[in-house]
Amino acid sequence: MRLLRDIAYVRSGDKGDTVTIGVIARTPGDYQSIVESIDEQAVRDLFGDWVKGRVDIYRMDNIDAVVVVLNQGLGGGATRTLRLDQTGKSLGNAILRLPVRIAV
Amino acid sequence: MGMPRVLQESQMKSVVRLGSGSGFWGDALDPAEELLREGNLDYLCMDYLAELTMALLQRQRLKTPDEGYVPDLVPQMTALLPLARSHGTRLICNGGGANPRAGAARIRDLARELGLGGTRVALIEGDDVLDRLDRFVADGVPLVNLETGDRDFAAIRKRVVAANVYTDSTGIIEALRRDAHVVIAGRVSDNALYVGPVMHEFGWTHDRTDPDSIAAAITVGHIVECAAACTGGMSSRFAEMPHMGRVGFPIVEFERDATAIITKLRGTGGRVDPFTVKEHLVYEIHDPANYLMPDGVADFTRLRLEEVGPDRVRVNRMGGRRRPETLKLVIGYQDGWIGEGLLFFPWPDALARARKAKETLGERFQRMGLRADAIQFDFLGVNMLHGPAAPEYVGEPNEVGLRVAVHTASREEADKVRRACSHLWIMGPGGTSFGTPMKPRPVVAVWPTLVPRELISQNVEILEV
Numbered sequence: 001m002r003l004l005r006d007i008a009y010v011r012s013g014d015k016g017d018t019v020t021i022g023v024i025a026r027t028p029g030d031y032q033s034i035v036e037s038i039d040e041q042a043v044r045d046l047f048g049d050w051v052k053g054r055v056d057i058y059r060m061d062n063i064d065a066v067v068v069v070l071n072q073g074l075g076g077g078a079t080r081t082l083r084l085d086q087t088g089k090s091l092g093n094a095i096l097r098l099p100v101r102i103a104v
Numbered sequence: 105m106g107m108p109r110v111l112q113e114s115q116m117k118s119v120v121r122l123g124s125g126s127g128f129w130g131d132a133l134d135p136a137e138e139l140l141r142e143g144n145l146d147y148l149c150m151d152y153l154a155e156l157t158m159a160l161l162q163r164q165r166l167k168t169p170d171e172g173y174v175p176d177l178v179p180q181m182t183a184l185l186p187l188a189r190s191h192g193t194r195l196i197c198n199g200g201g202a203n204p205r206a207g208a209a210r211i212r213d214l215a216r217e218l219g220l221g222g223t224r225v226a227l228i229e230g231d232d233v234l235d236r237l238d239r240f241v242a243d244g245v246p247l248v249n250l251e252t253g254d255r256d257f258a259a260i261r262k263r264v265v266a267a268n269v270y271t272d273s274t275g276i277i278e279a280l281r282r283d284a285h286v287v288i289a290g291r292v293s294d295n296a297l298y299v300g301p302v303m304h305e306f307g308w309t310h311d312r313t314d315p316d317s318i319a320a321a322i323t324v325g326h327i328v329e330c331a332a333a334c335t336g337g338m339s340s341r342f343a344e345m346p347h348m349g350r351v352g353f354p355i356v357e358f359e360r361d362a363t364a365i366i367t368k369l370r371g372t373g374g375r376v377d378p379f380t381v382k383e384h385l386v387y388e389i390h391d392p393a394n395y396l397m398p399d400g401v402a403d404f405t406r407l408r409l410e411e412v413g414p415d416r417v418r419v420n421r422m423g424g425r426r427r428p429e430t431l432k433l434v435i436g437y438q439d440g441w442i443g444e445g446l447l448f449f450p451w452p453d454a455l456a457r458a459r460k461a462k463e464t465l466g467e468r469f470q471r472m473g474l475r476a477d478a479i480q481f482d483f484l485g486v487n488m489l490h491g492p493a494a495p496e497y498v499g500e501p502n503e504v505g506l507r508v509a510v511h512t513a514s515r516e517e518a519d520k521v522r523r524a525c526s527h528l529w530i531m532g533p534g535g536t537s538f539g540t541p542m543k544p545r546p547v548v549a550v551w552p553t554l555v556p557r558e559l560i561s562q563n564v565e566i567l568e569v
Binding site for chain 2: 009010011012013015016017018020022023024046047048049050053056058059060061062063065067069071072075076077078079080082083084085089090091093094095097
C-alpha cells in the first residue's frame with residue numbers, strides 16, 4: 001500500500017487556533033491521487049480530538065496542490081496550546097500517513 | 105494629453121527589485137547584509153512580528169515608555185543602515201512593534217552616531233487601538249471572535265494587554281513618497297512591506313489601479329515574506345537543499361506588467377525552483393482563492409509558475425479583487441499560566457518507565473491539590489508531535505521522554521508542575537533523568553476580530569538626521 005509520503009510534499013503552519021497544511025504533488029500525475037486521498041473524514045480519523053472545528057479542503061489545480069485547514073486545531077492557538085509544536089509545523093508530516101486511494 | 109503621462113511613466117522604473125531581509129524576529133542577519141552588498145536592490149523589506157510578539161512588546165512599553173519596539177532593530181540597523189545608504193537601497197520594516205515612535209527616534213540617533221547625515225527615518229502609527237476599544241464597543245462594533253464566534257468581548261476586556269490592527273500599505277507609500285530612507289512601522293501587515301514599495305514605484309492607488317495588479321504584489325509578498333522559506337528553508341526536499349547554513353534570502357524582480365521573477369544571489373545556499381515557491385504559496389493560508397490582506401484579496405488559484413533559469417522562477421497570471429471593507433484586529437489578553445516539565449528514560453523498557461512516571465506524576469498532582477483546567481501528557485519519541493495521528497509504537501526505543509503541560513489560573517498552581525517533576529528525581533523509575541527545571545510562563549491568548557476600515561487611519565512622520 002502506498003502512502004501520501006510516497007507522492008506528496010507538505011508544509012504546515014498556524015493562523016490563530018487554525019492549523020493549515022499544504023500538500024503538493026511531486027509530479028503532475030500524482031495530483032489526482034492526492035485529491036482522491038484527502039477528504040474530511042480521512043483527516044478527522046487521523047487527527048482525532050486534536051481538531052475541534054471544521055475541516056476545510058481546497059484544491060489548487062494550477063499548482064497541483066491541496067490545502068487542508070484544521071479549524072480550532074491547535075489547542076487554542078500558538079500562545080495558548082499545551083502542545084510542544086506550538087505552530088503546527090510538524091502536523092503536515094502527519095498527513096503523509098494517509099493511504100493513497102487510486103484515482104478513477 | 106497622452107504625451108506628458110507617457111513621458112512621466114517612461115521615467116519610472118519598469119522593474120522594482122525587492123529583497124526579503126528578515127522572516128521573523130530572530131532571523132539571520134548575514135543573508136540581509138549579502139543582499140544589500142550584491143543585490144542591487146531598490147528595497148529591502150523586513151518582517152519582525154508575530155501574533156505573540158505584539159503582546160510581549162506592549163508589556164515592555166508599559167514598563168519602560170521609550171521601549172516596545174523590536175530590540176533587535178538596533179543591532180540589525182547598525183549593520184544594515186550604512187550598507188543600505190551607500191547602495192541606495194531603502195529599508196522597510198515593521199520593527200516599530202508596539203512603539204514605532206520610540207523605535208524611529210532610536211534609529212535616527214543611531215544614524216547620527218554612524219555618521220549618516222541626511223538620513224530620513226519614517227515612523228508609521230495608527231495600528232495600535234488599545235486605548236480605543238471601549239469607544240469601538242460604544243459605537244456598536246461587536247468585536248466578535250472570528251474563530252470561536254464568541255460575542256462576549258466584555259468577559260475578557262479587563263485582561264486585554266494589546267490590540268493592533270493589521271494595516272495596509274497606505275502609510276508606507278506616503279513615507280516613500282516623502283523620501284524616507286528607512287521606514288519603521290508597527291503592526292502593518294507583513295505583506296504590506298512588499299505591496300507598499302511596488303505601489304509607490306508604479307504610482308498605483310487602491311482606488312484606480314487594476315485590482316489584479318495589486319493582487320499580484322500581494323501574492324509575491326506572500327511568497328517571499330518569510331525570507332528563506334521560499335529558497336529552500338522548511339523544505340520537504342531538505343536533503344536536496346545545498347548549504348542551507350549560508351542560504352540566500354529571496355529577491356523579487358517585480359515588473360510593471362504585474363509579473364515577477366523570484367530569485368536569489370548567485371553562489372548562496374538553498375534553491376529557488378517551482379517547488380520551493382509552491383511550498384510557500386500554500387503556507388499558512390485558508391481559501392487559496394481568497395487570500396485576504398488589507399491591500400486587497402489575492403486569488404492564488406490562477407497563477408502560473410515557470411522555471412526560466414537556474415534559481416529563477418517567473419510568476420505570472422496573478423490576480424484578485426479589491427481590498428475588503430474590514431480590517432483584522434488582533435487583541436491579546438492575559439489567560440492564565442502554563443506549567444511544563446520534561447523527564448527522560450533510558451533503555452531497557454524506556455516506554456514502560458515513562459508510563460510509570462506519568463502515573464506517579466498524576467498521583468503527585470492529586471496530593472498537591474493541583475487545580476488545572478487542562479493537563480496534557482506526551483511521550484517524546486512516540487507521540488509528542490503527532491498526538492492521535494501517531495500509530496502505536498512498535499519496537500524497543502533507545503530512550504523515551506515524558507512531557508507534561510498544564511494550564512492553570514495562577515502562577516502558583518502552574519509551579520506545582522515544576523515541583524512535582526522534581527519529586528520524581530527519587531520517586532521516579534530507575535534511570536529517570538532531567539534537563540533544567542522549567543519555570544511557569546504567562547499566557548497571552550489571542551482574540552481575532554474585525555473593525556471597519558474607516559475607523560483606522562495611519563499617521564506618518566519623518567525624523568531627519
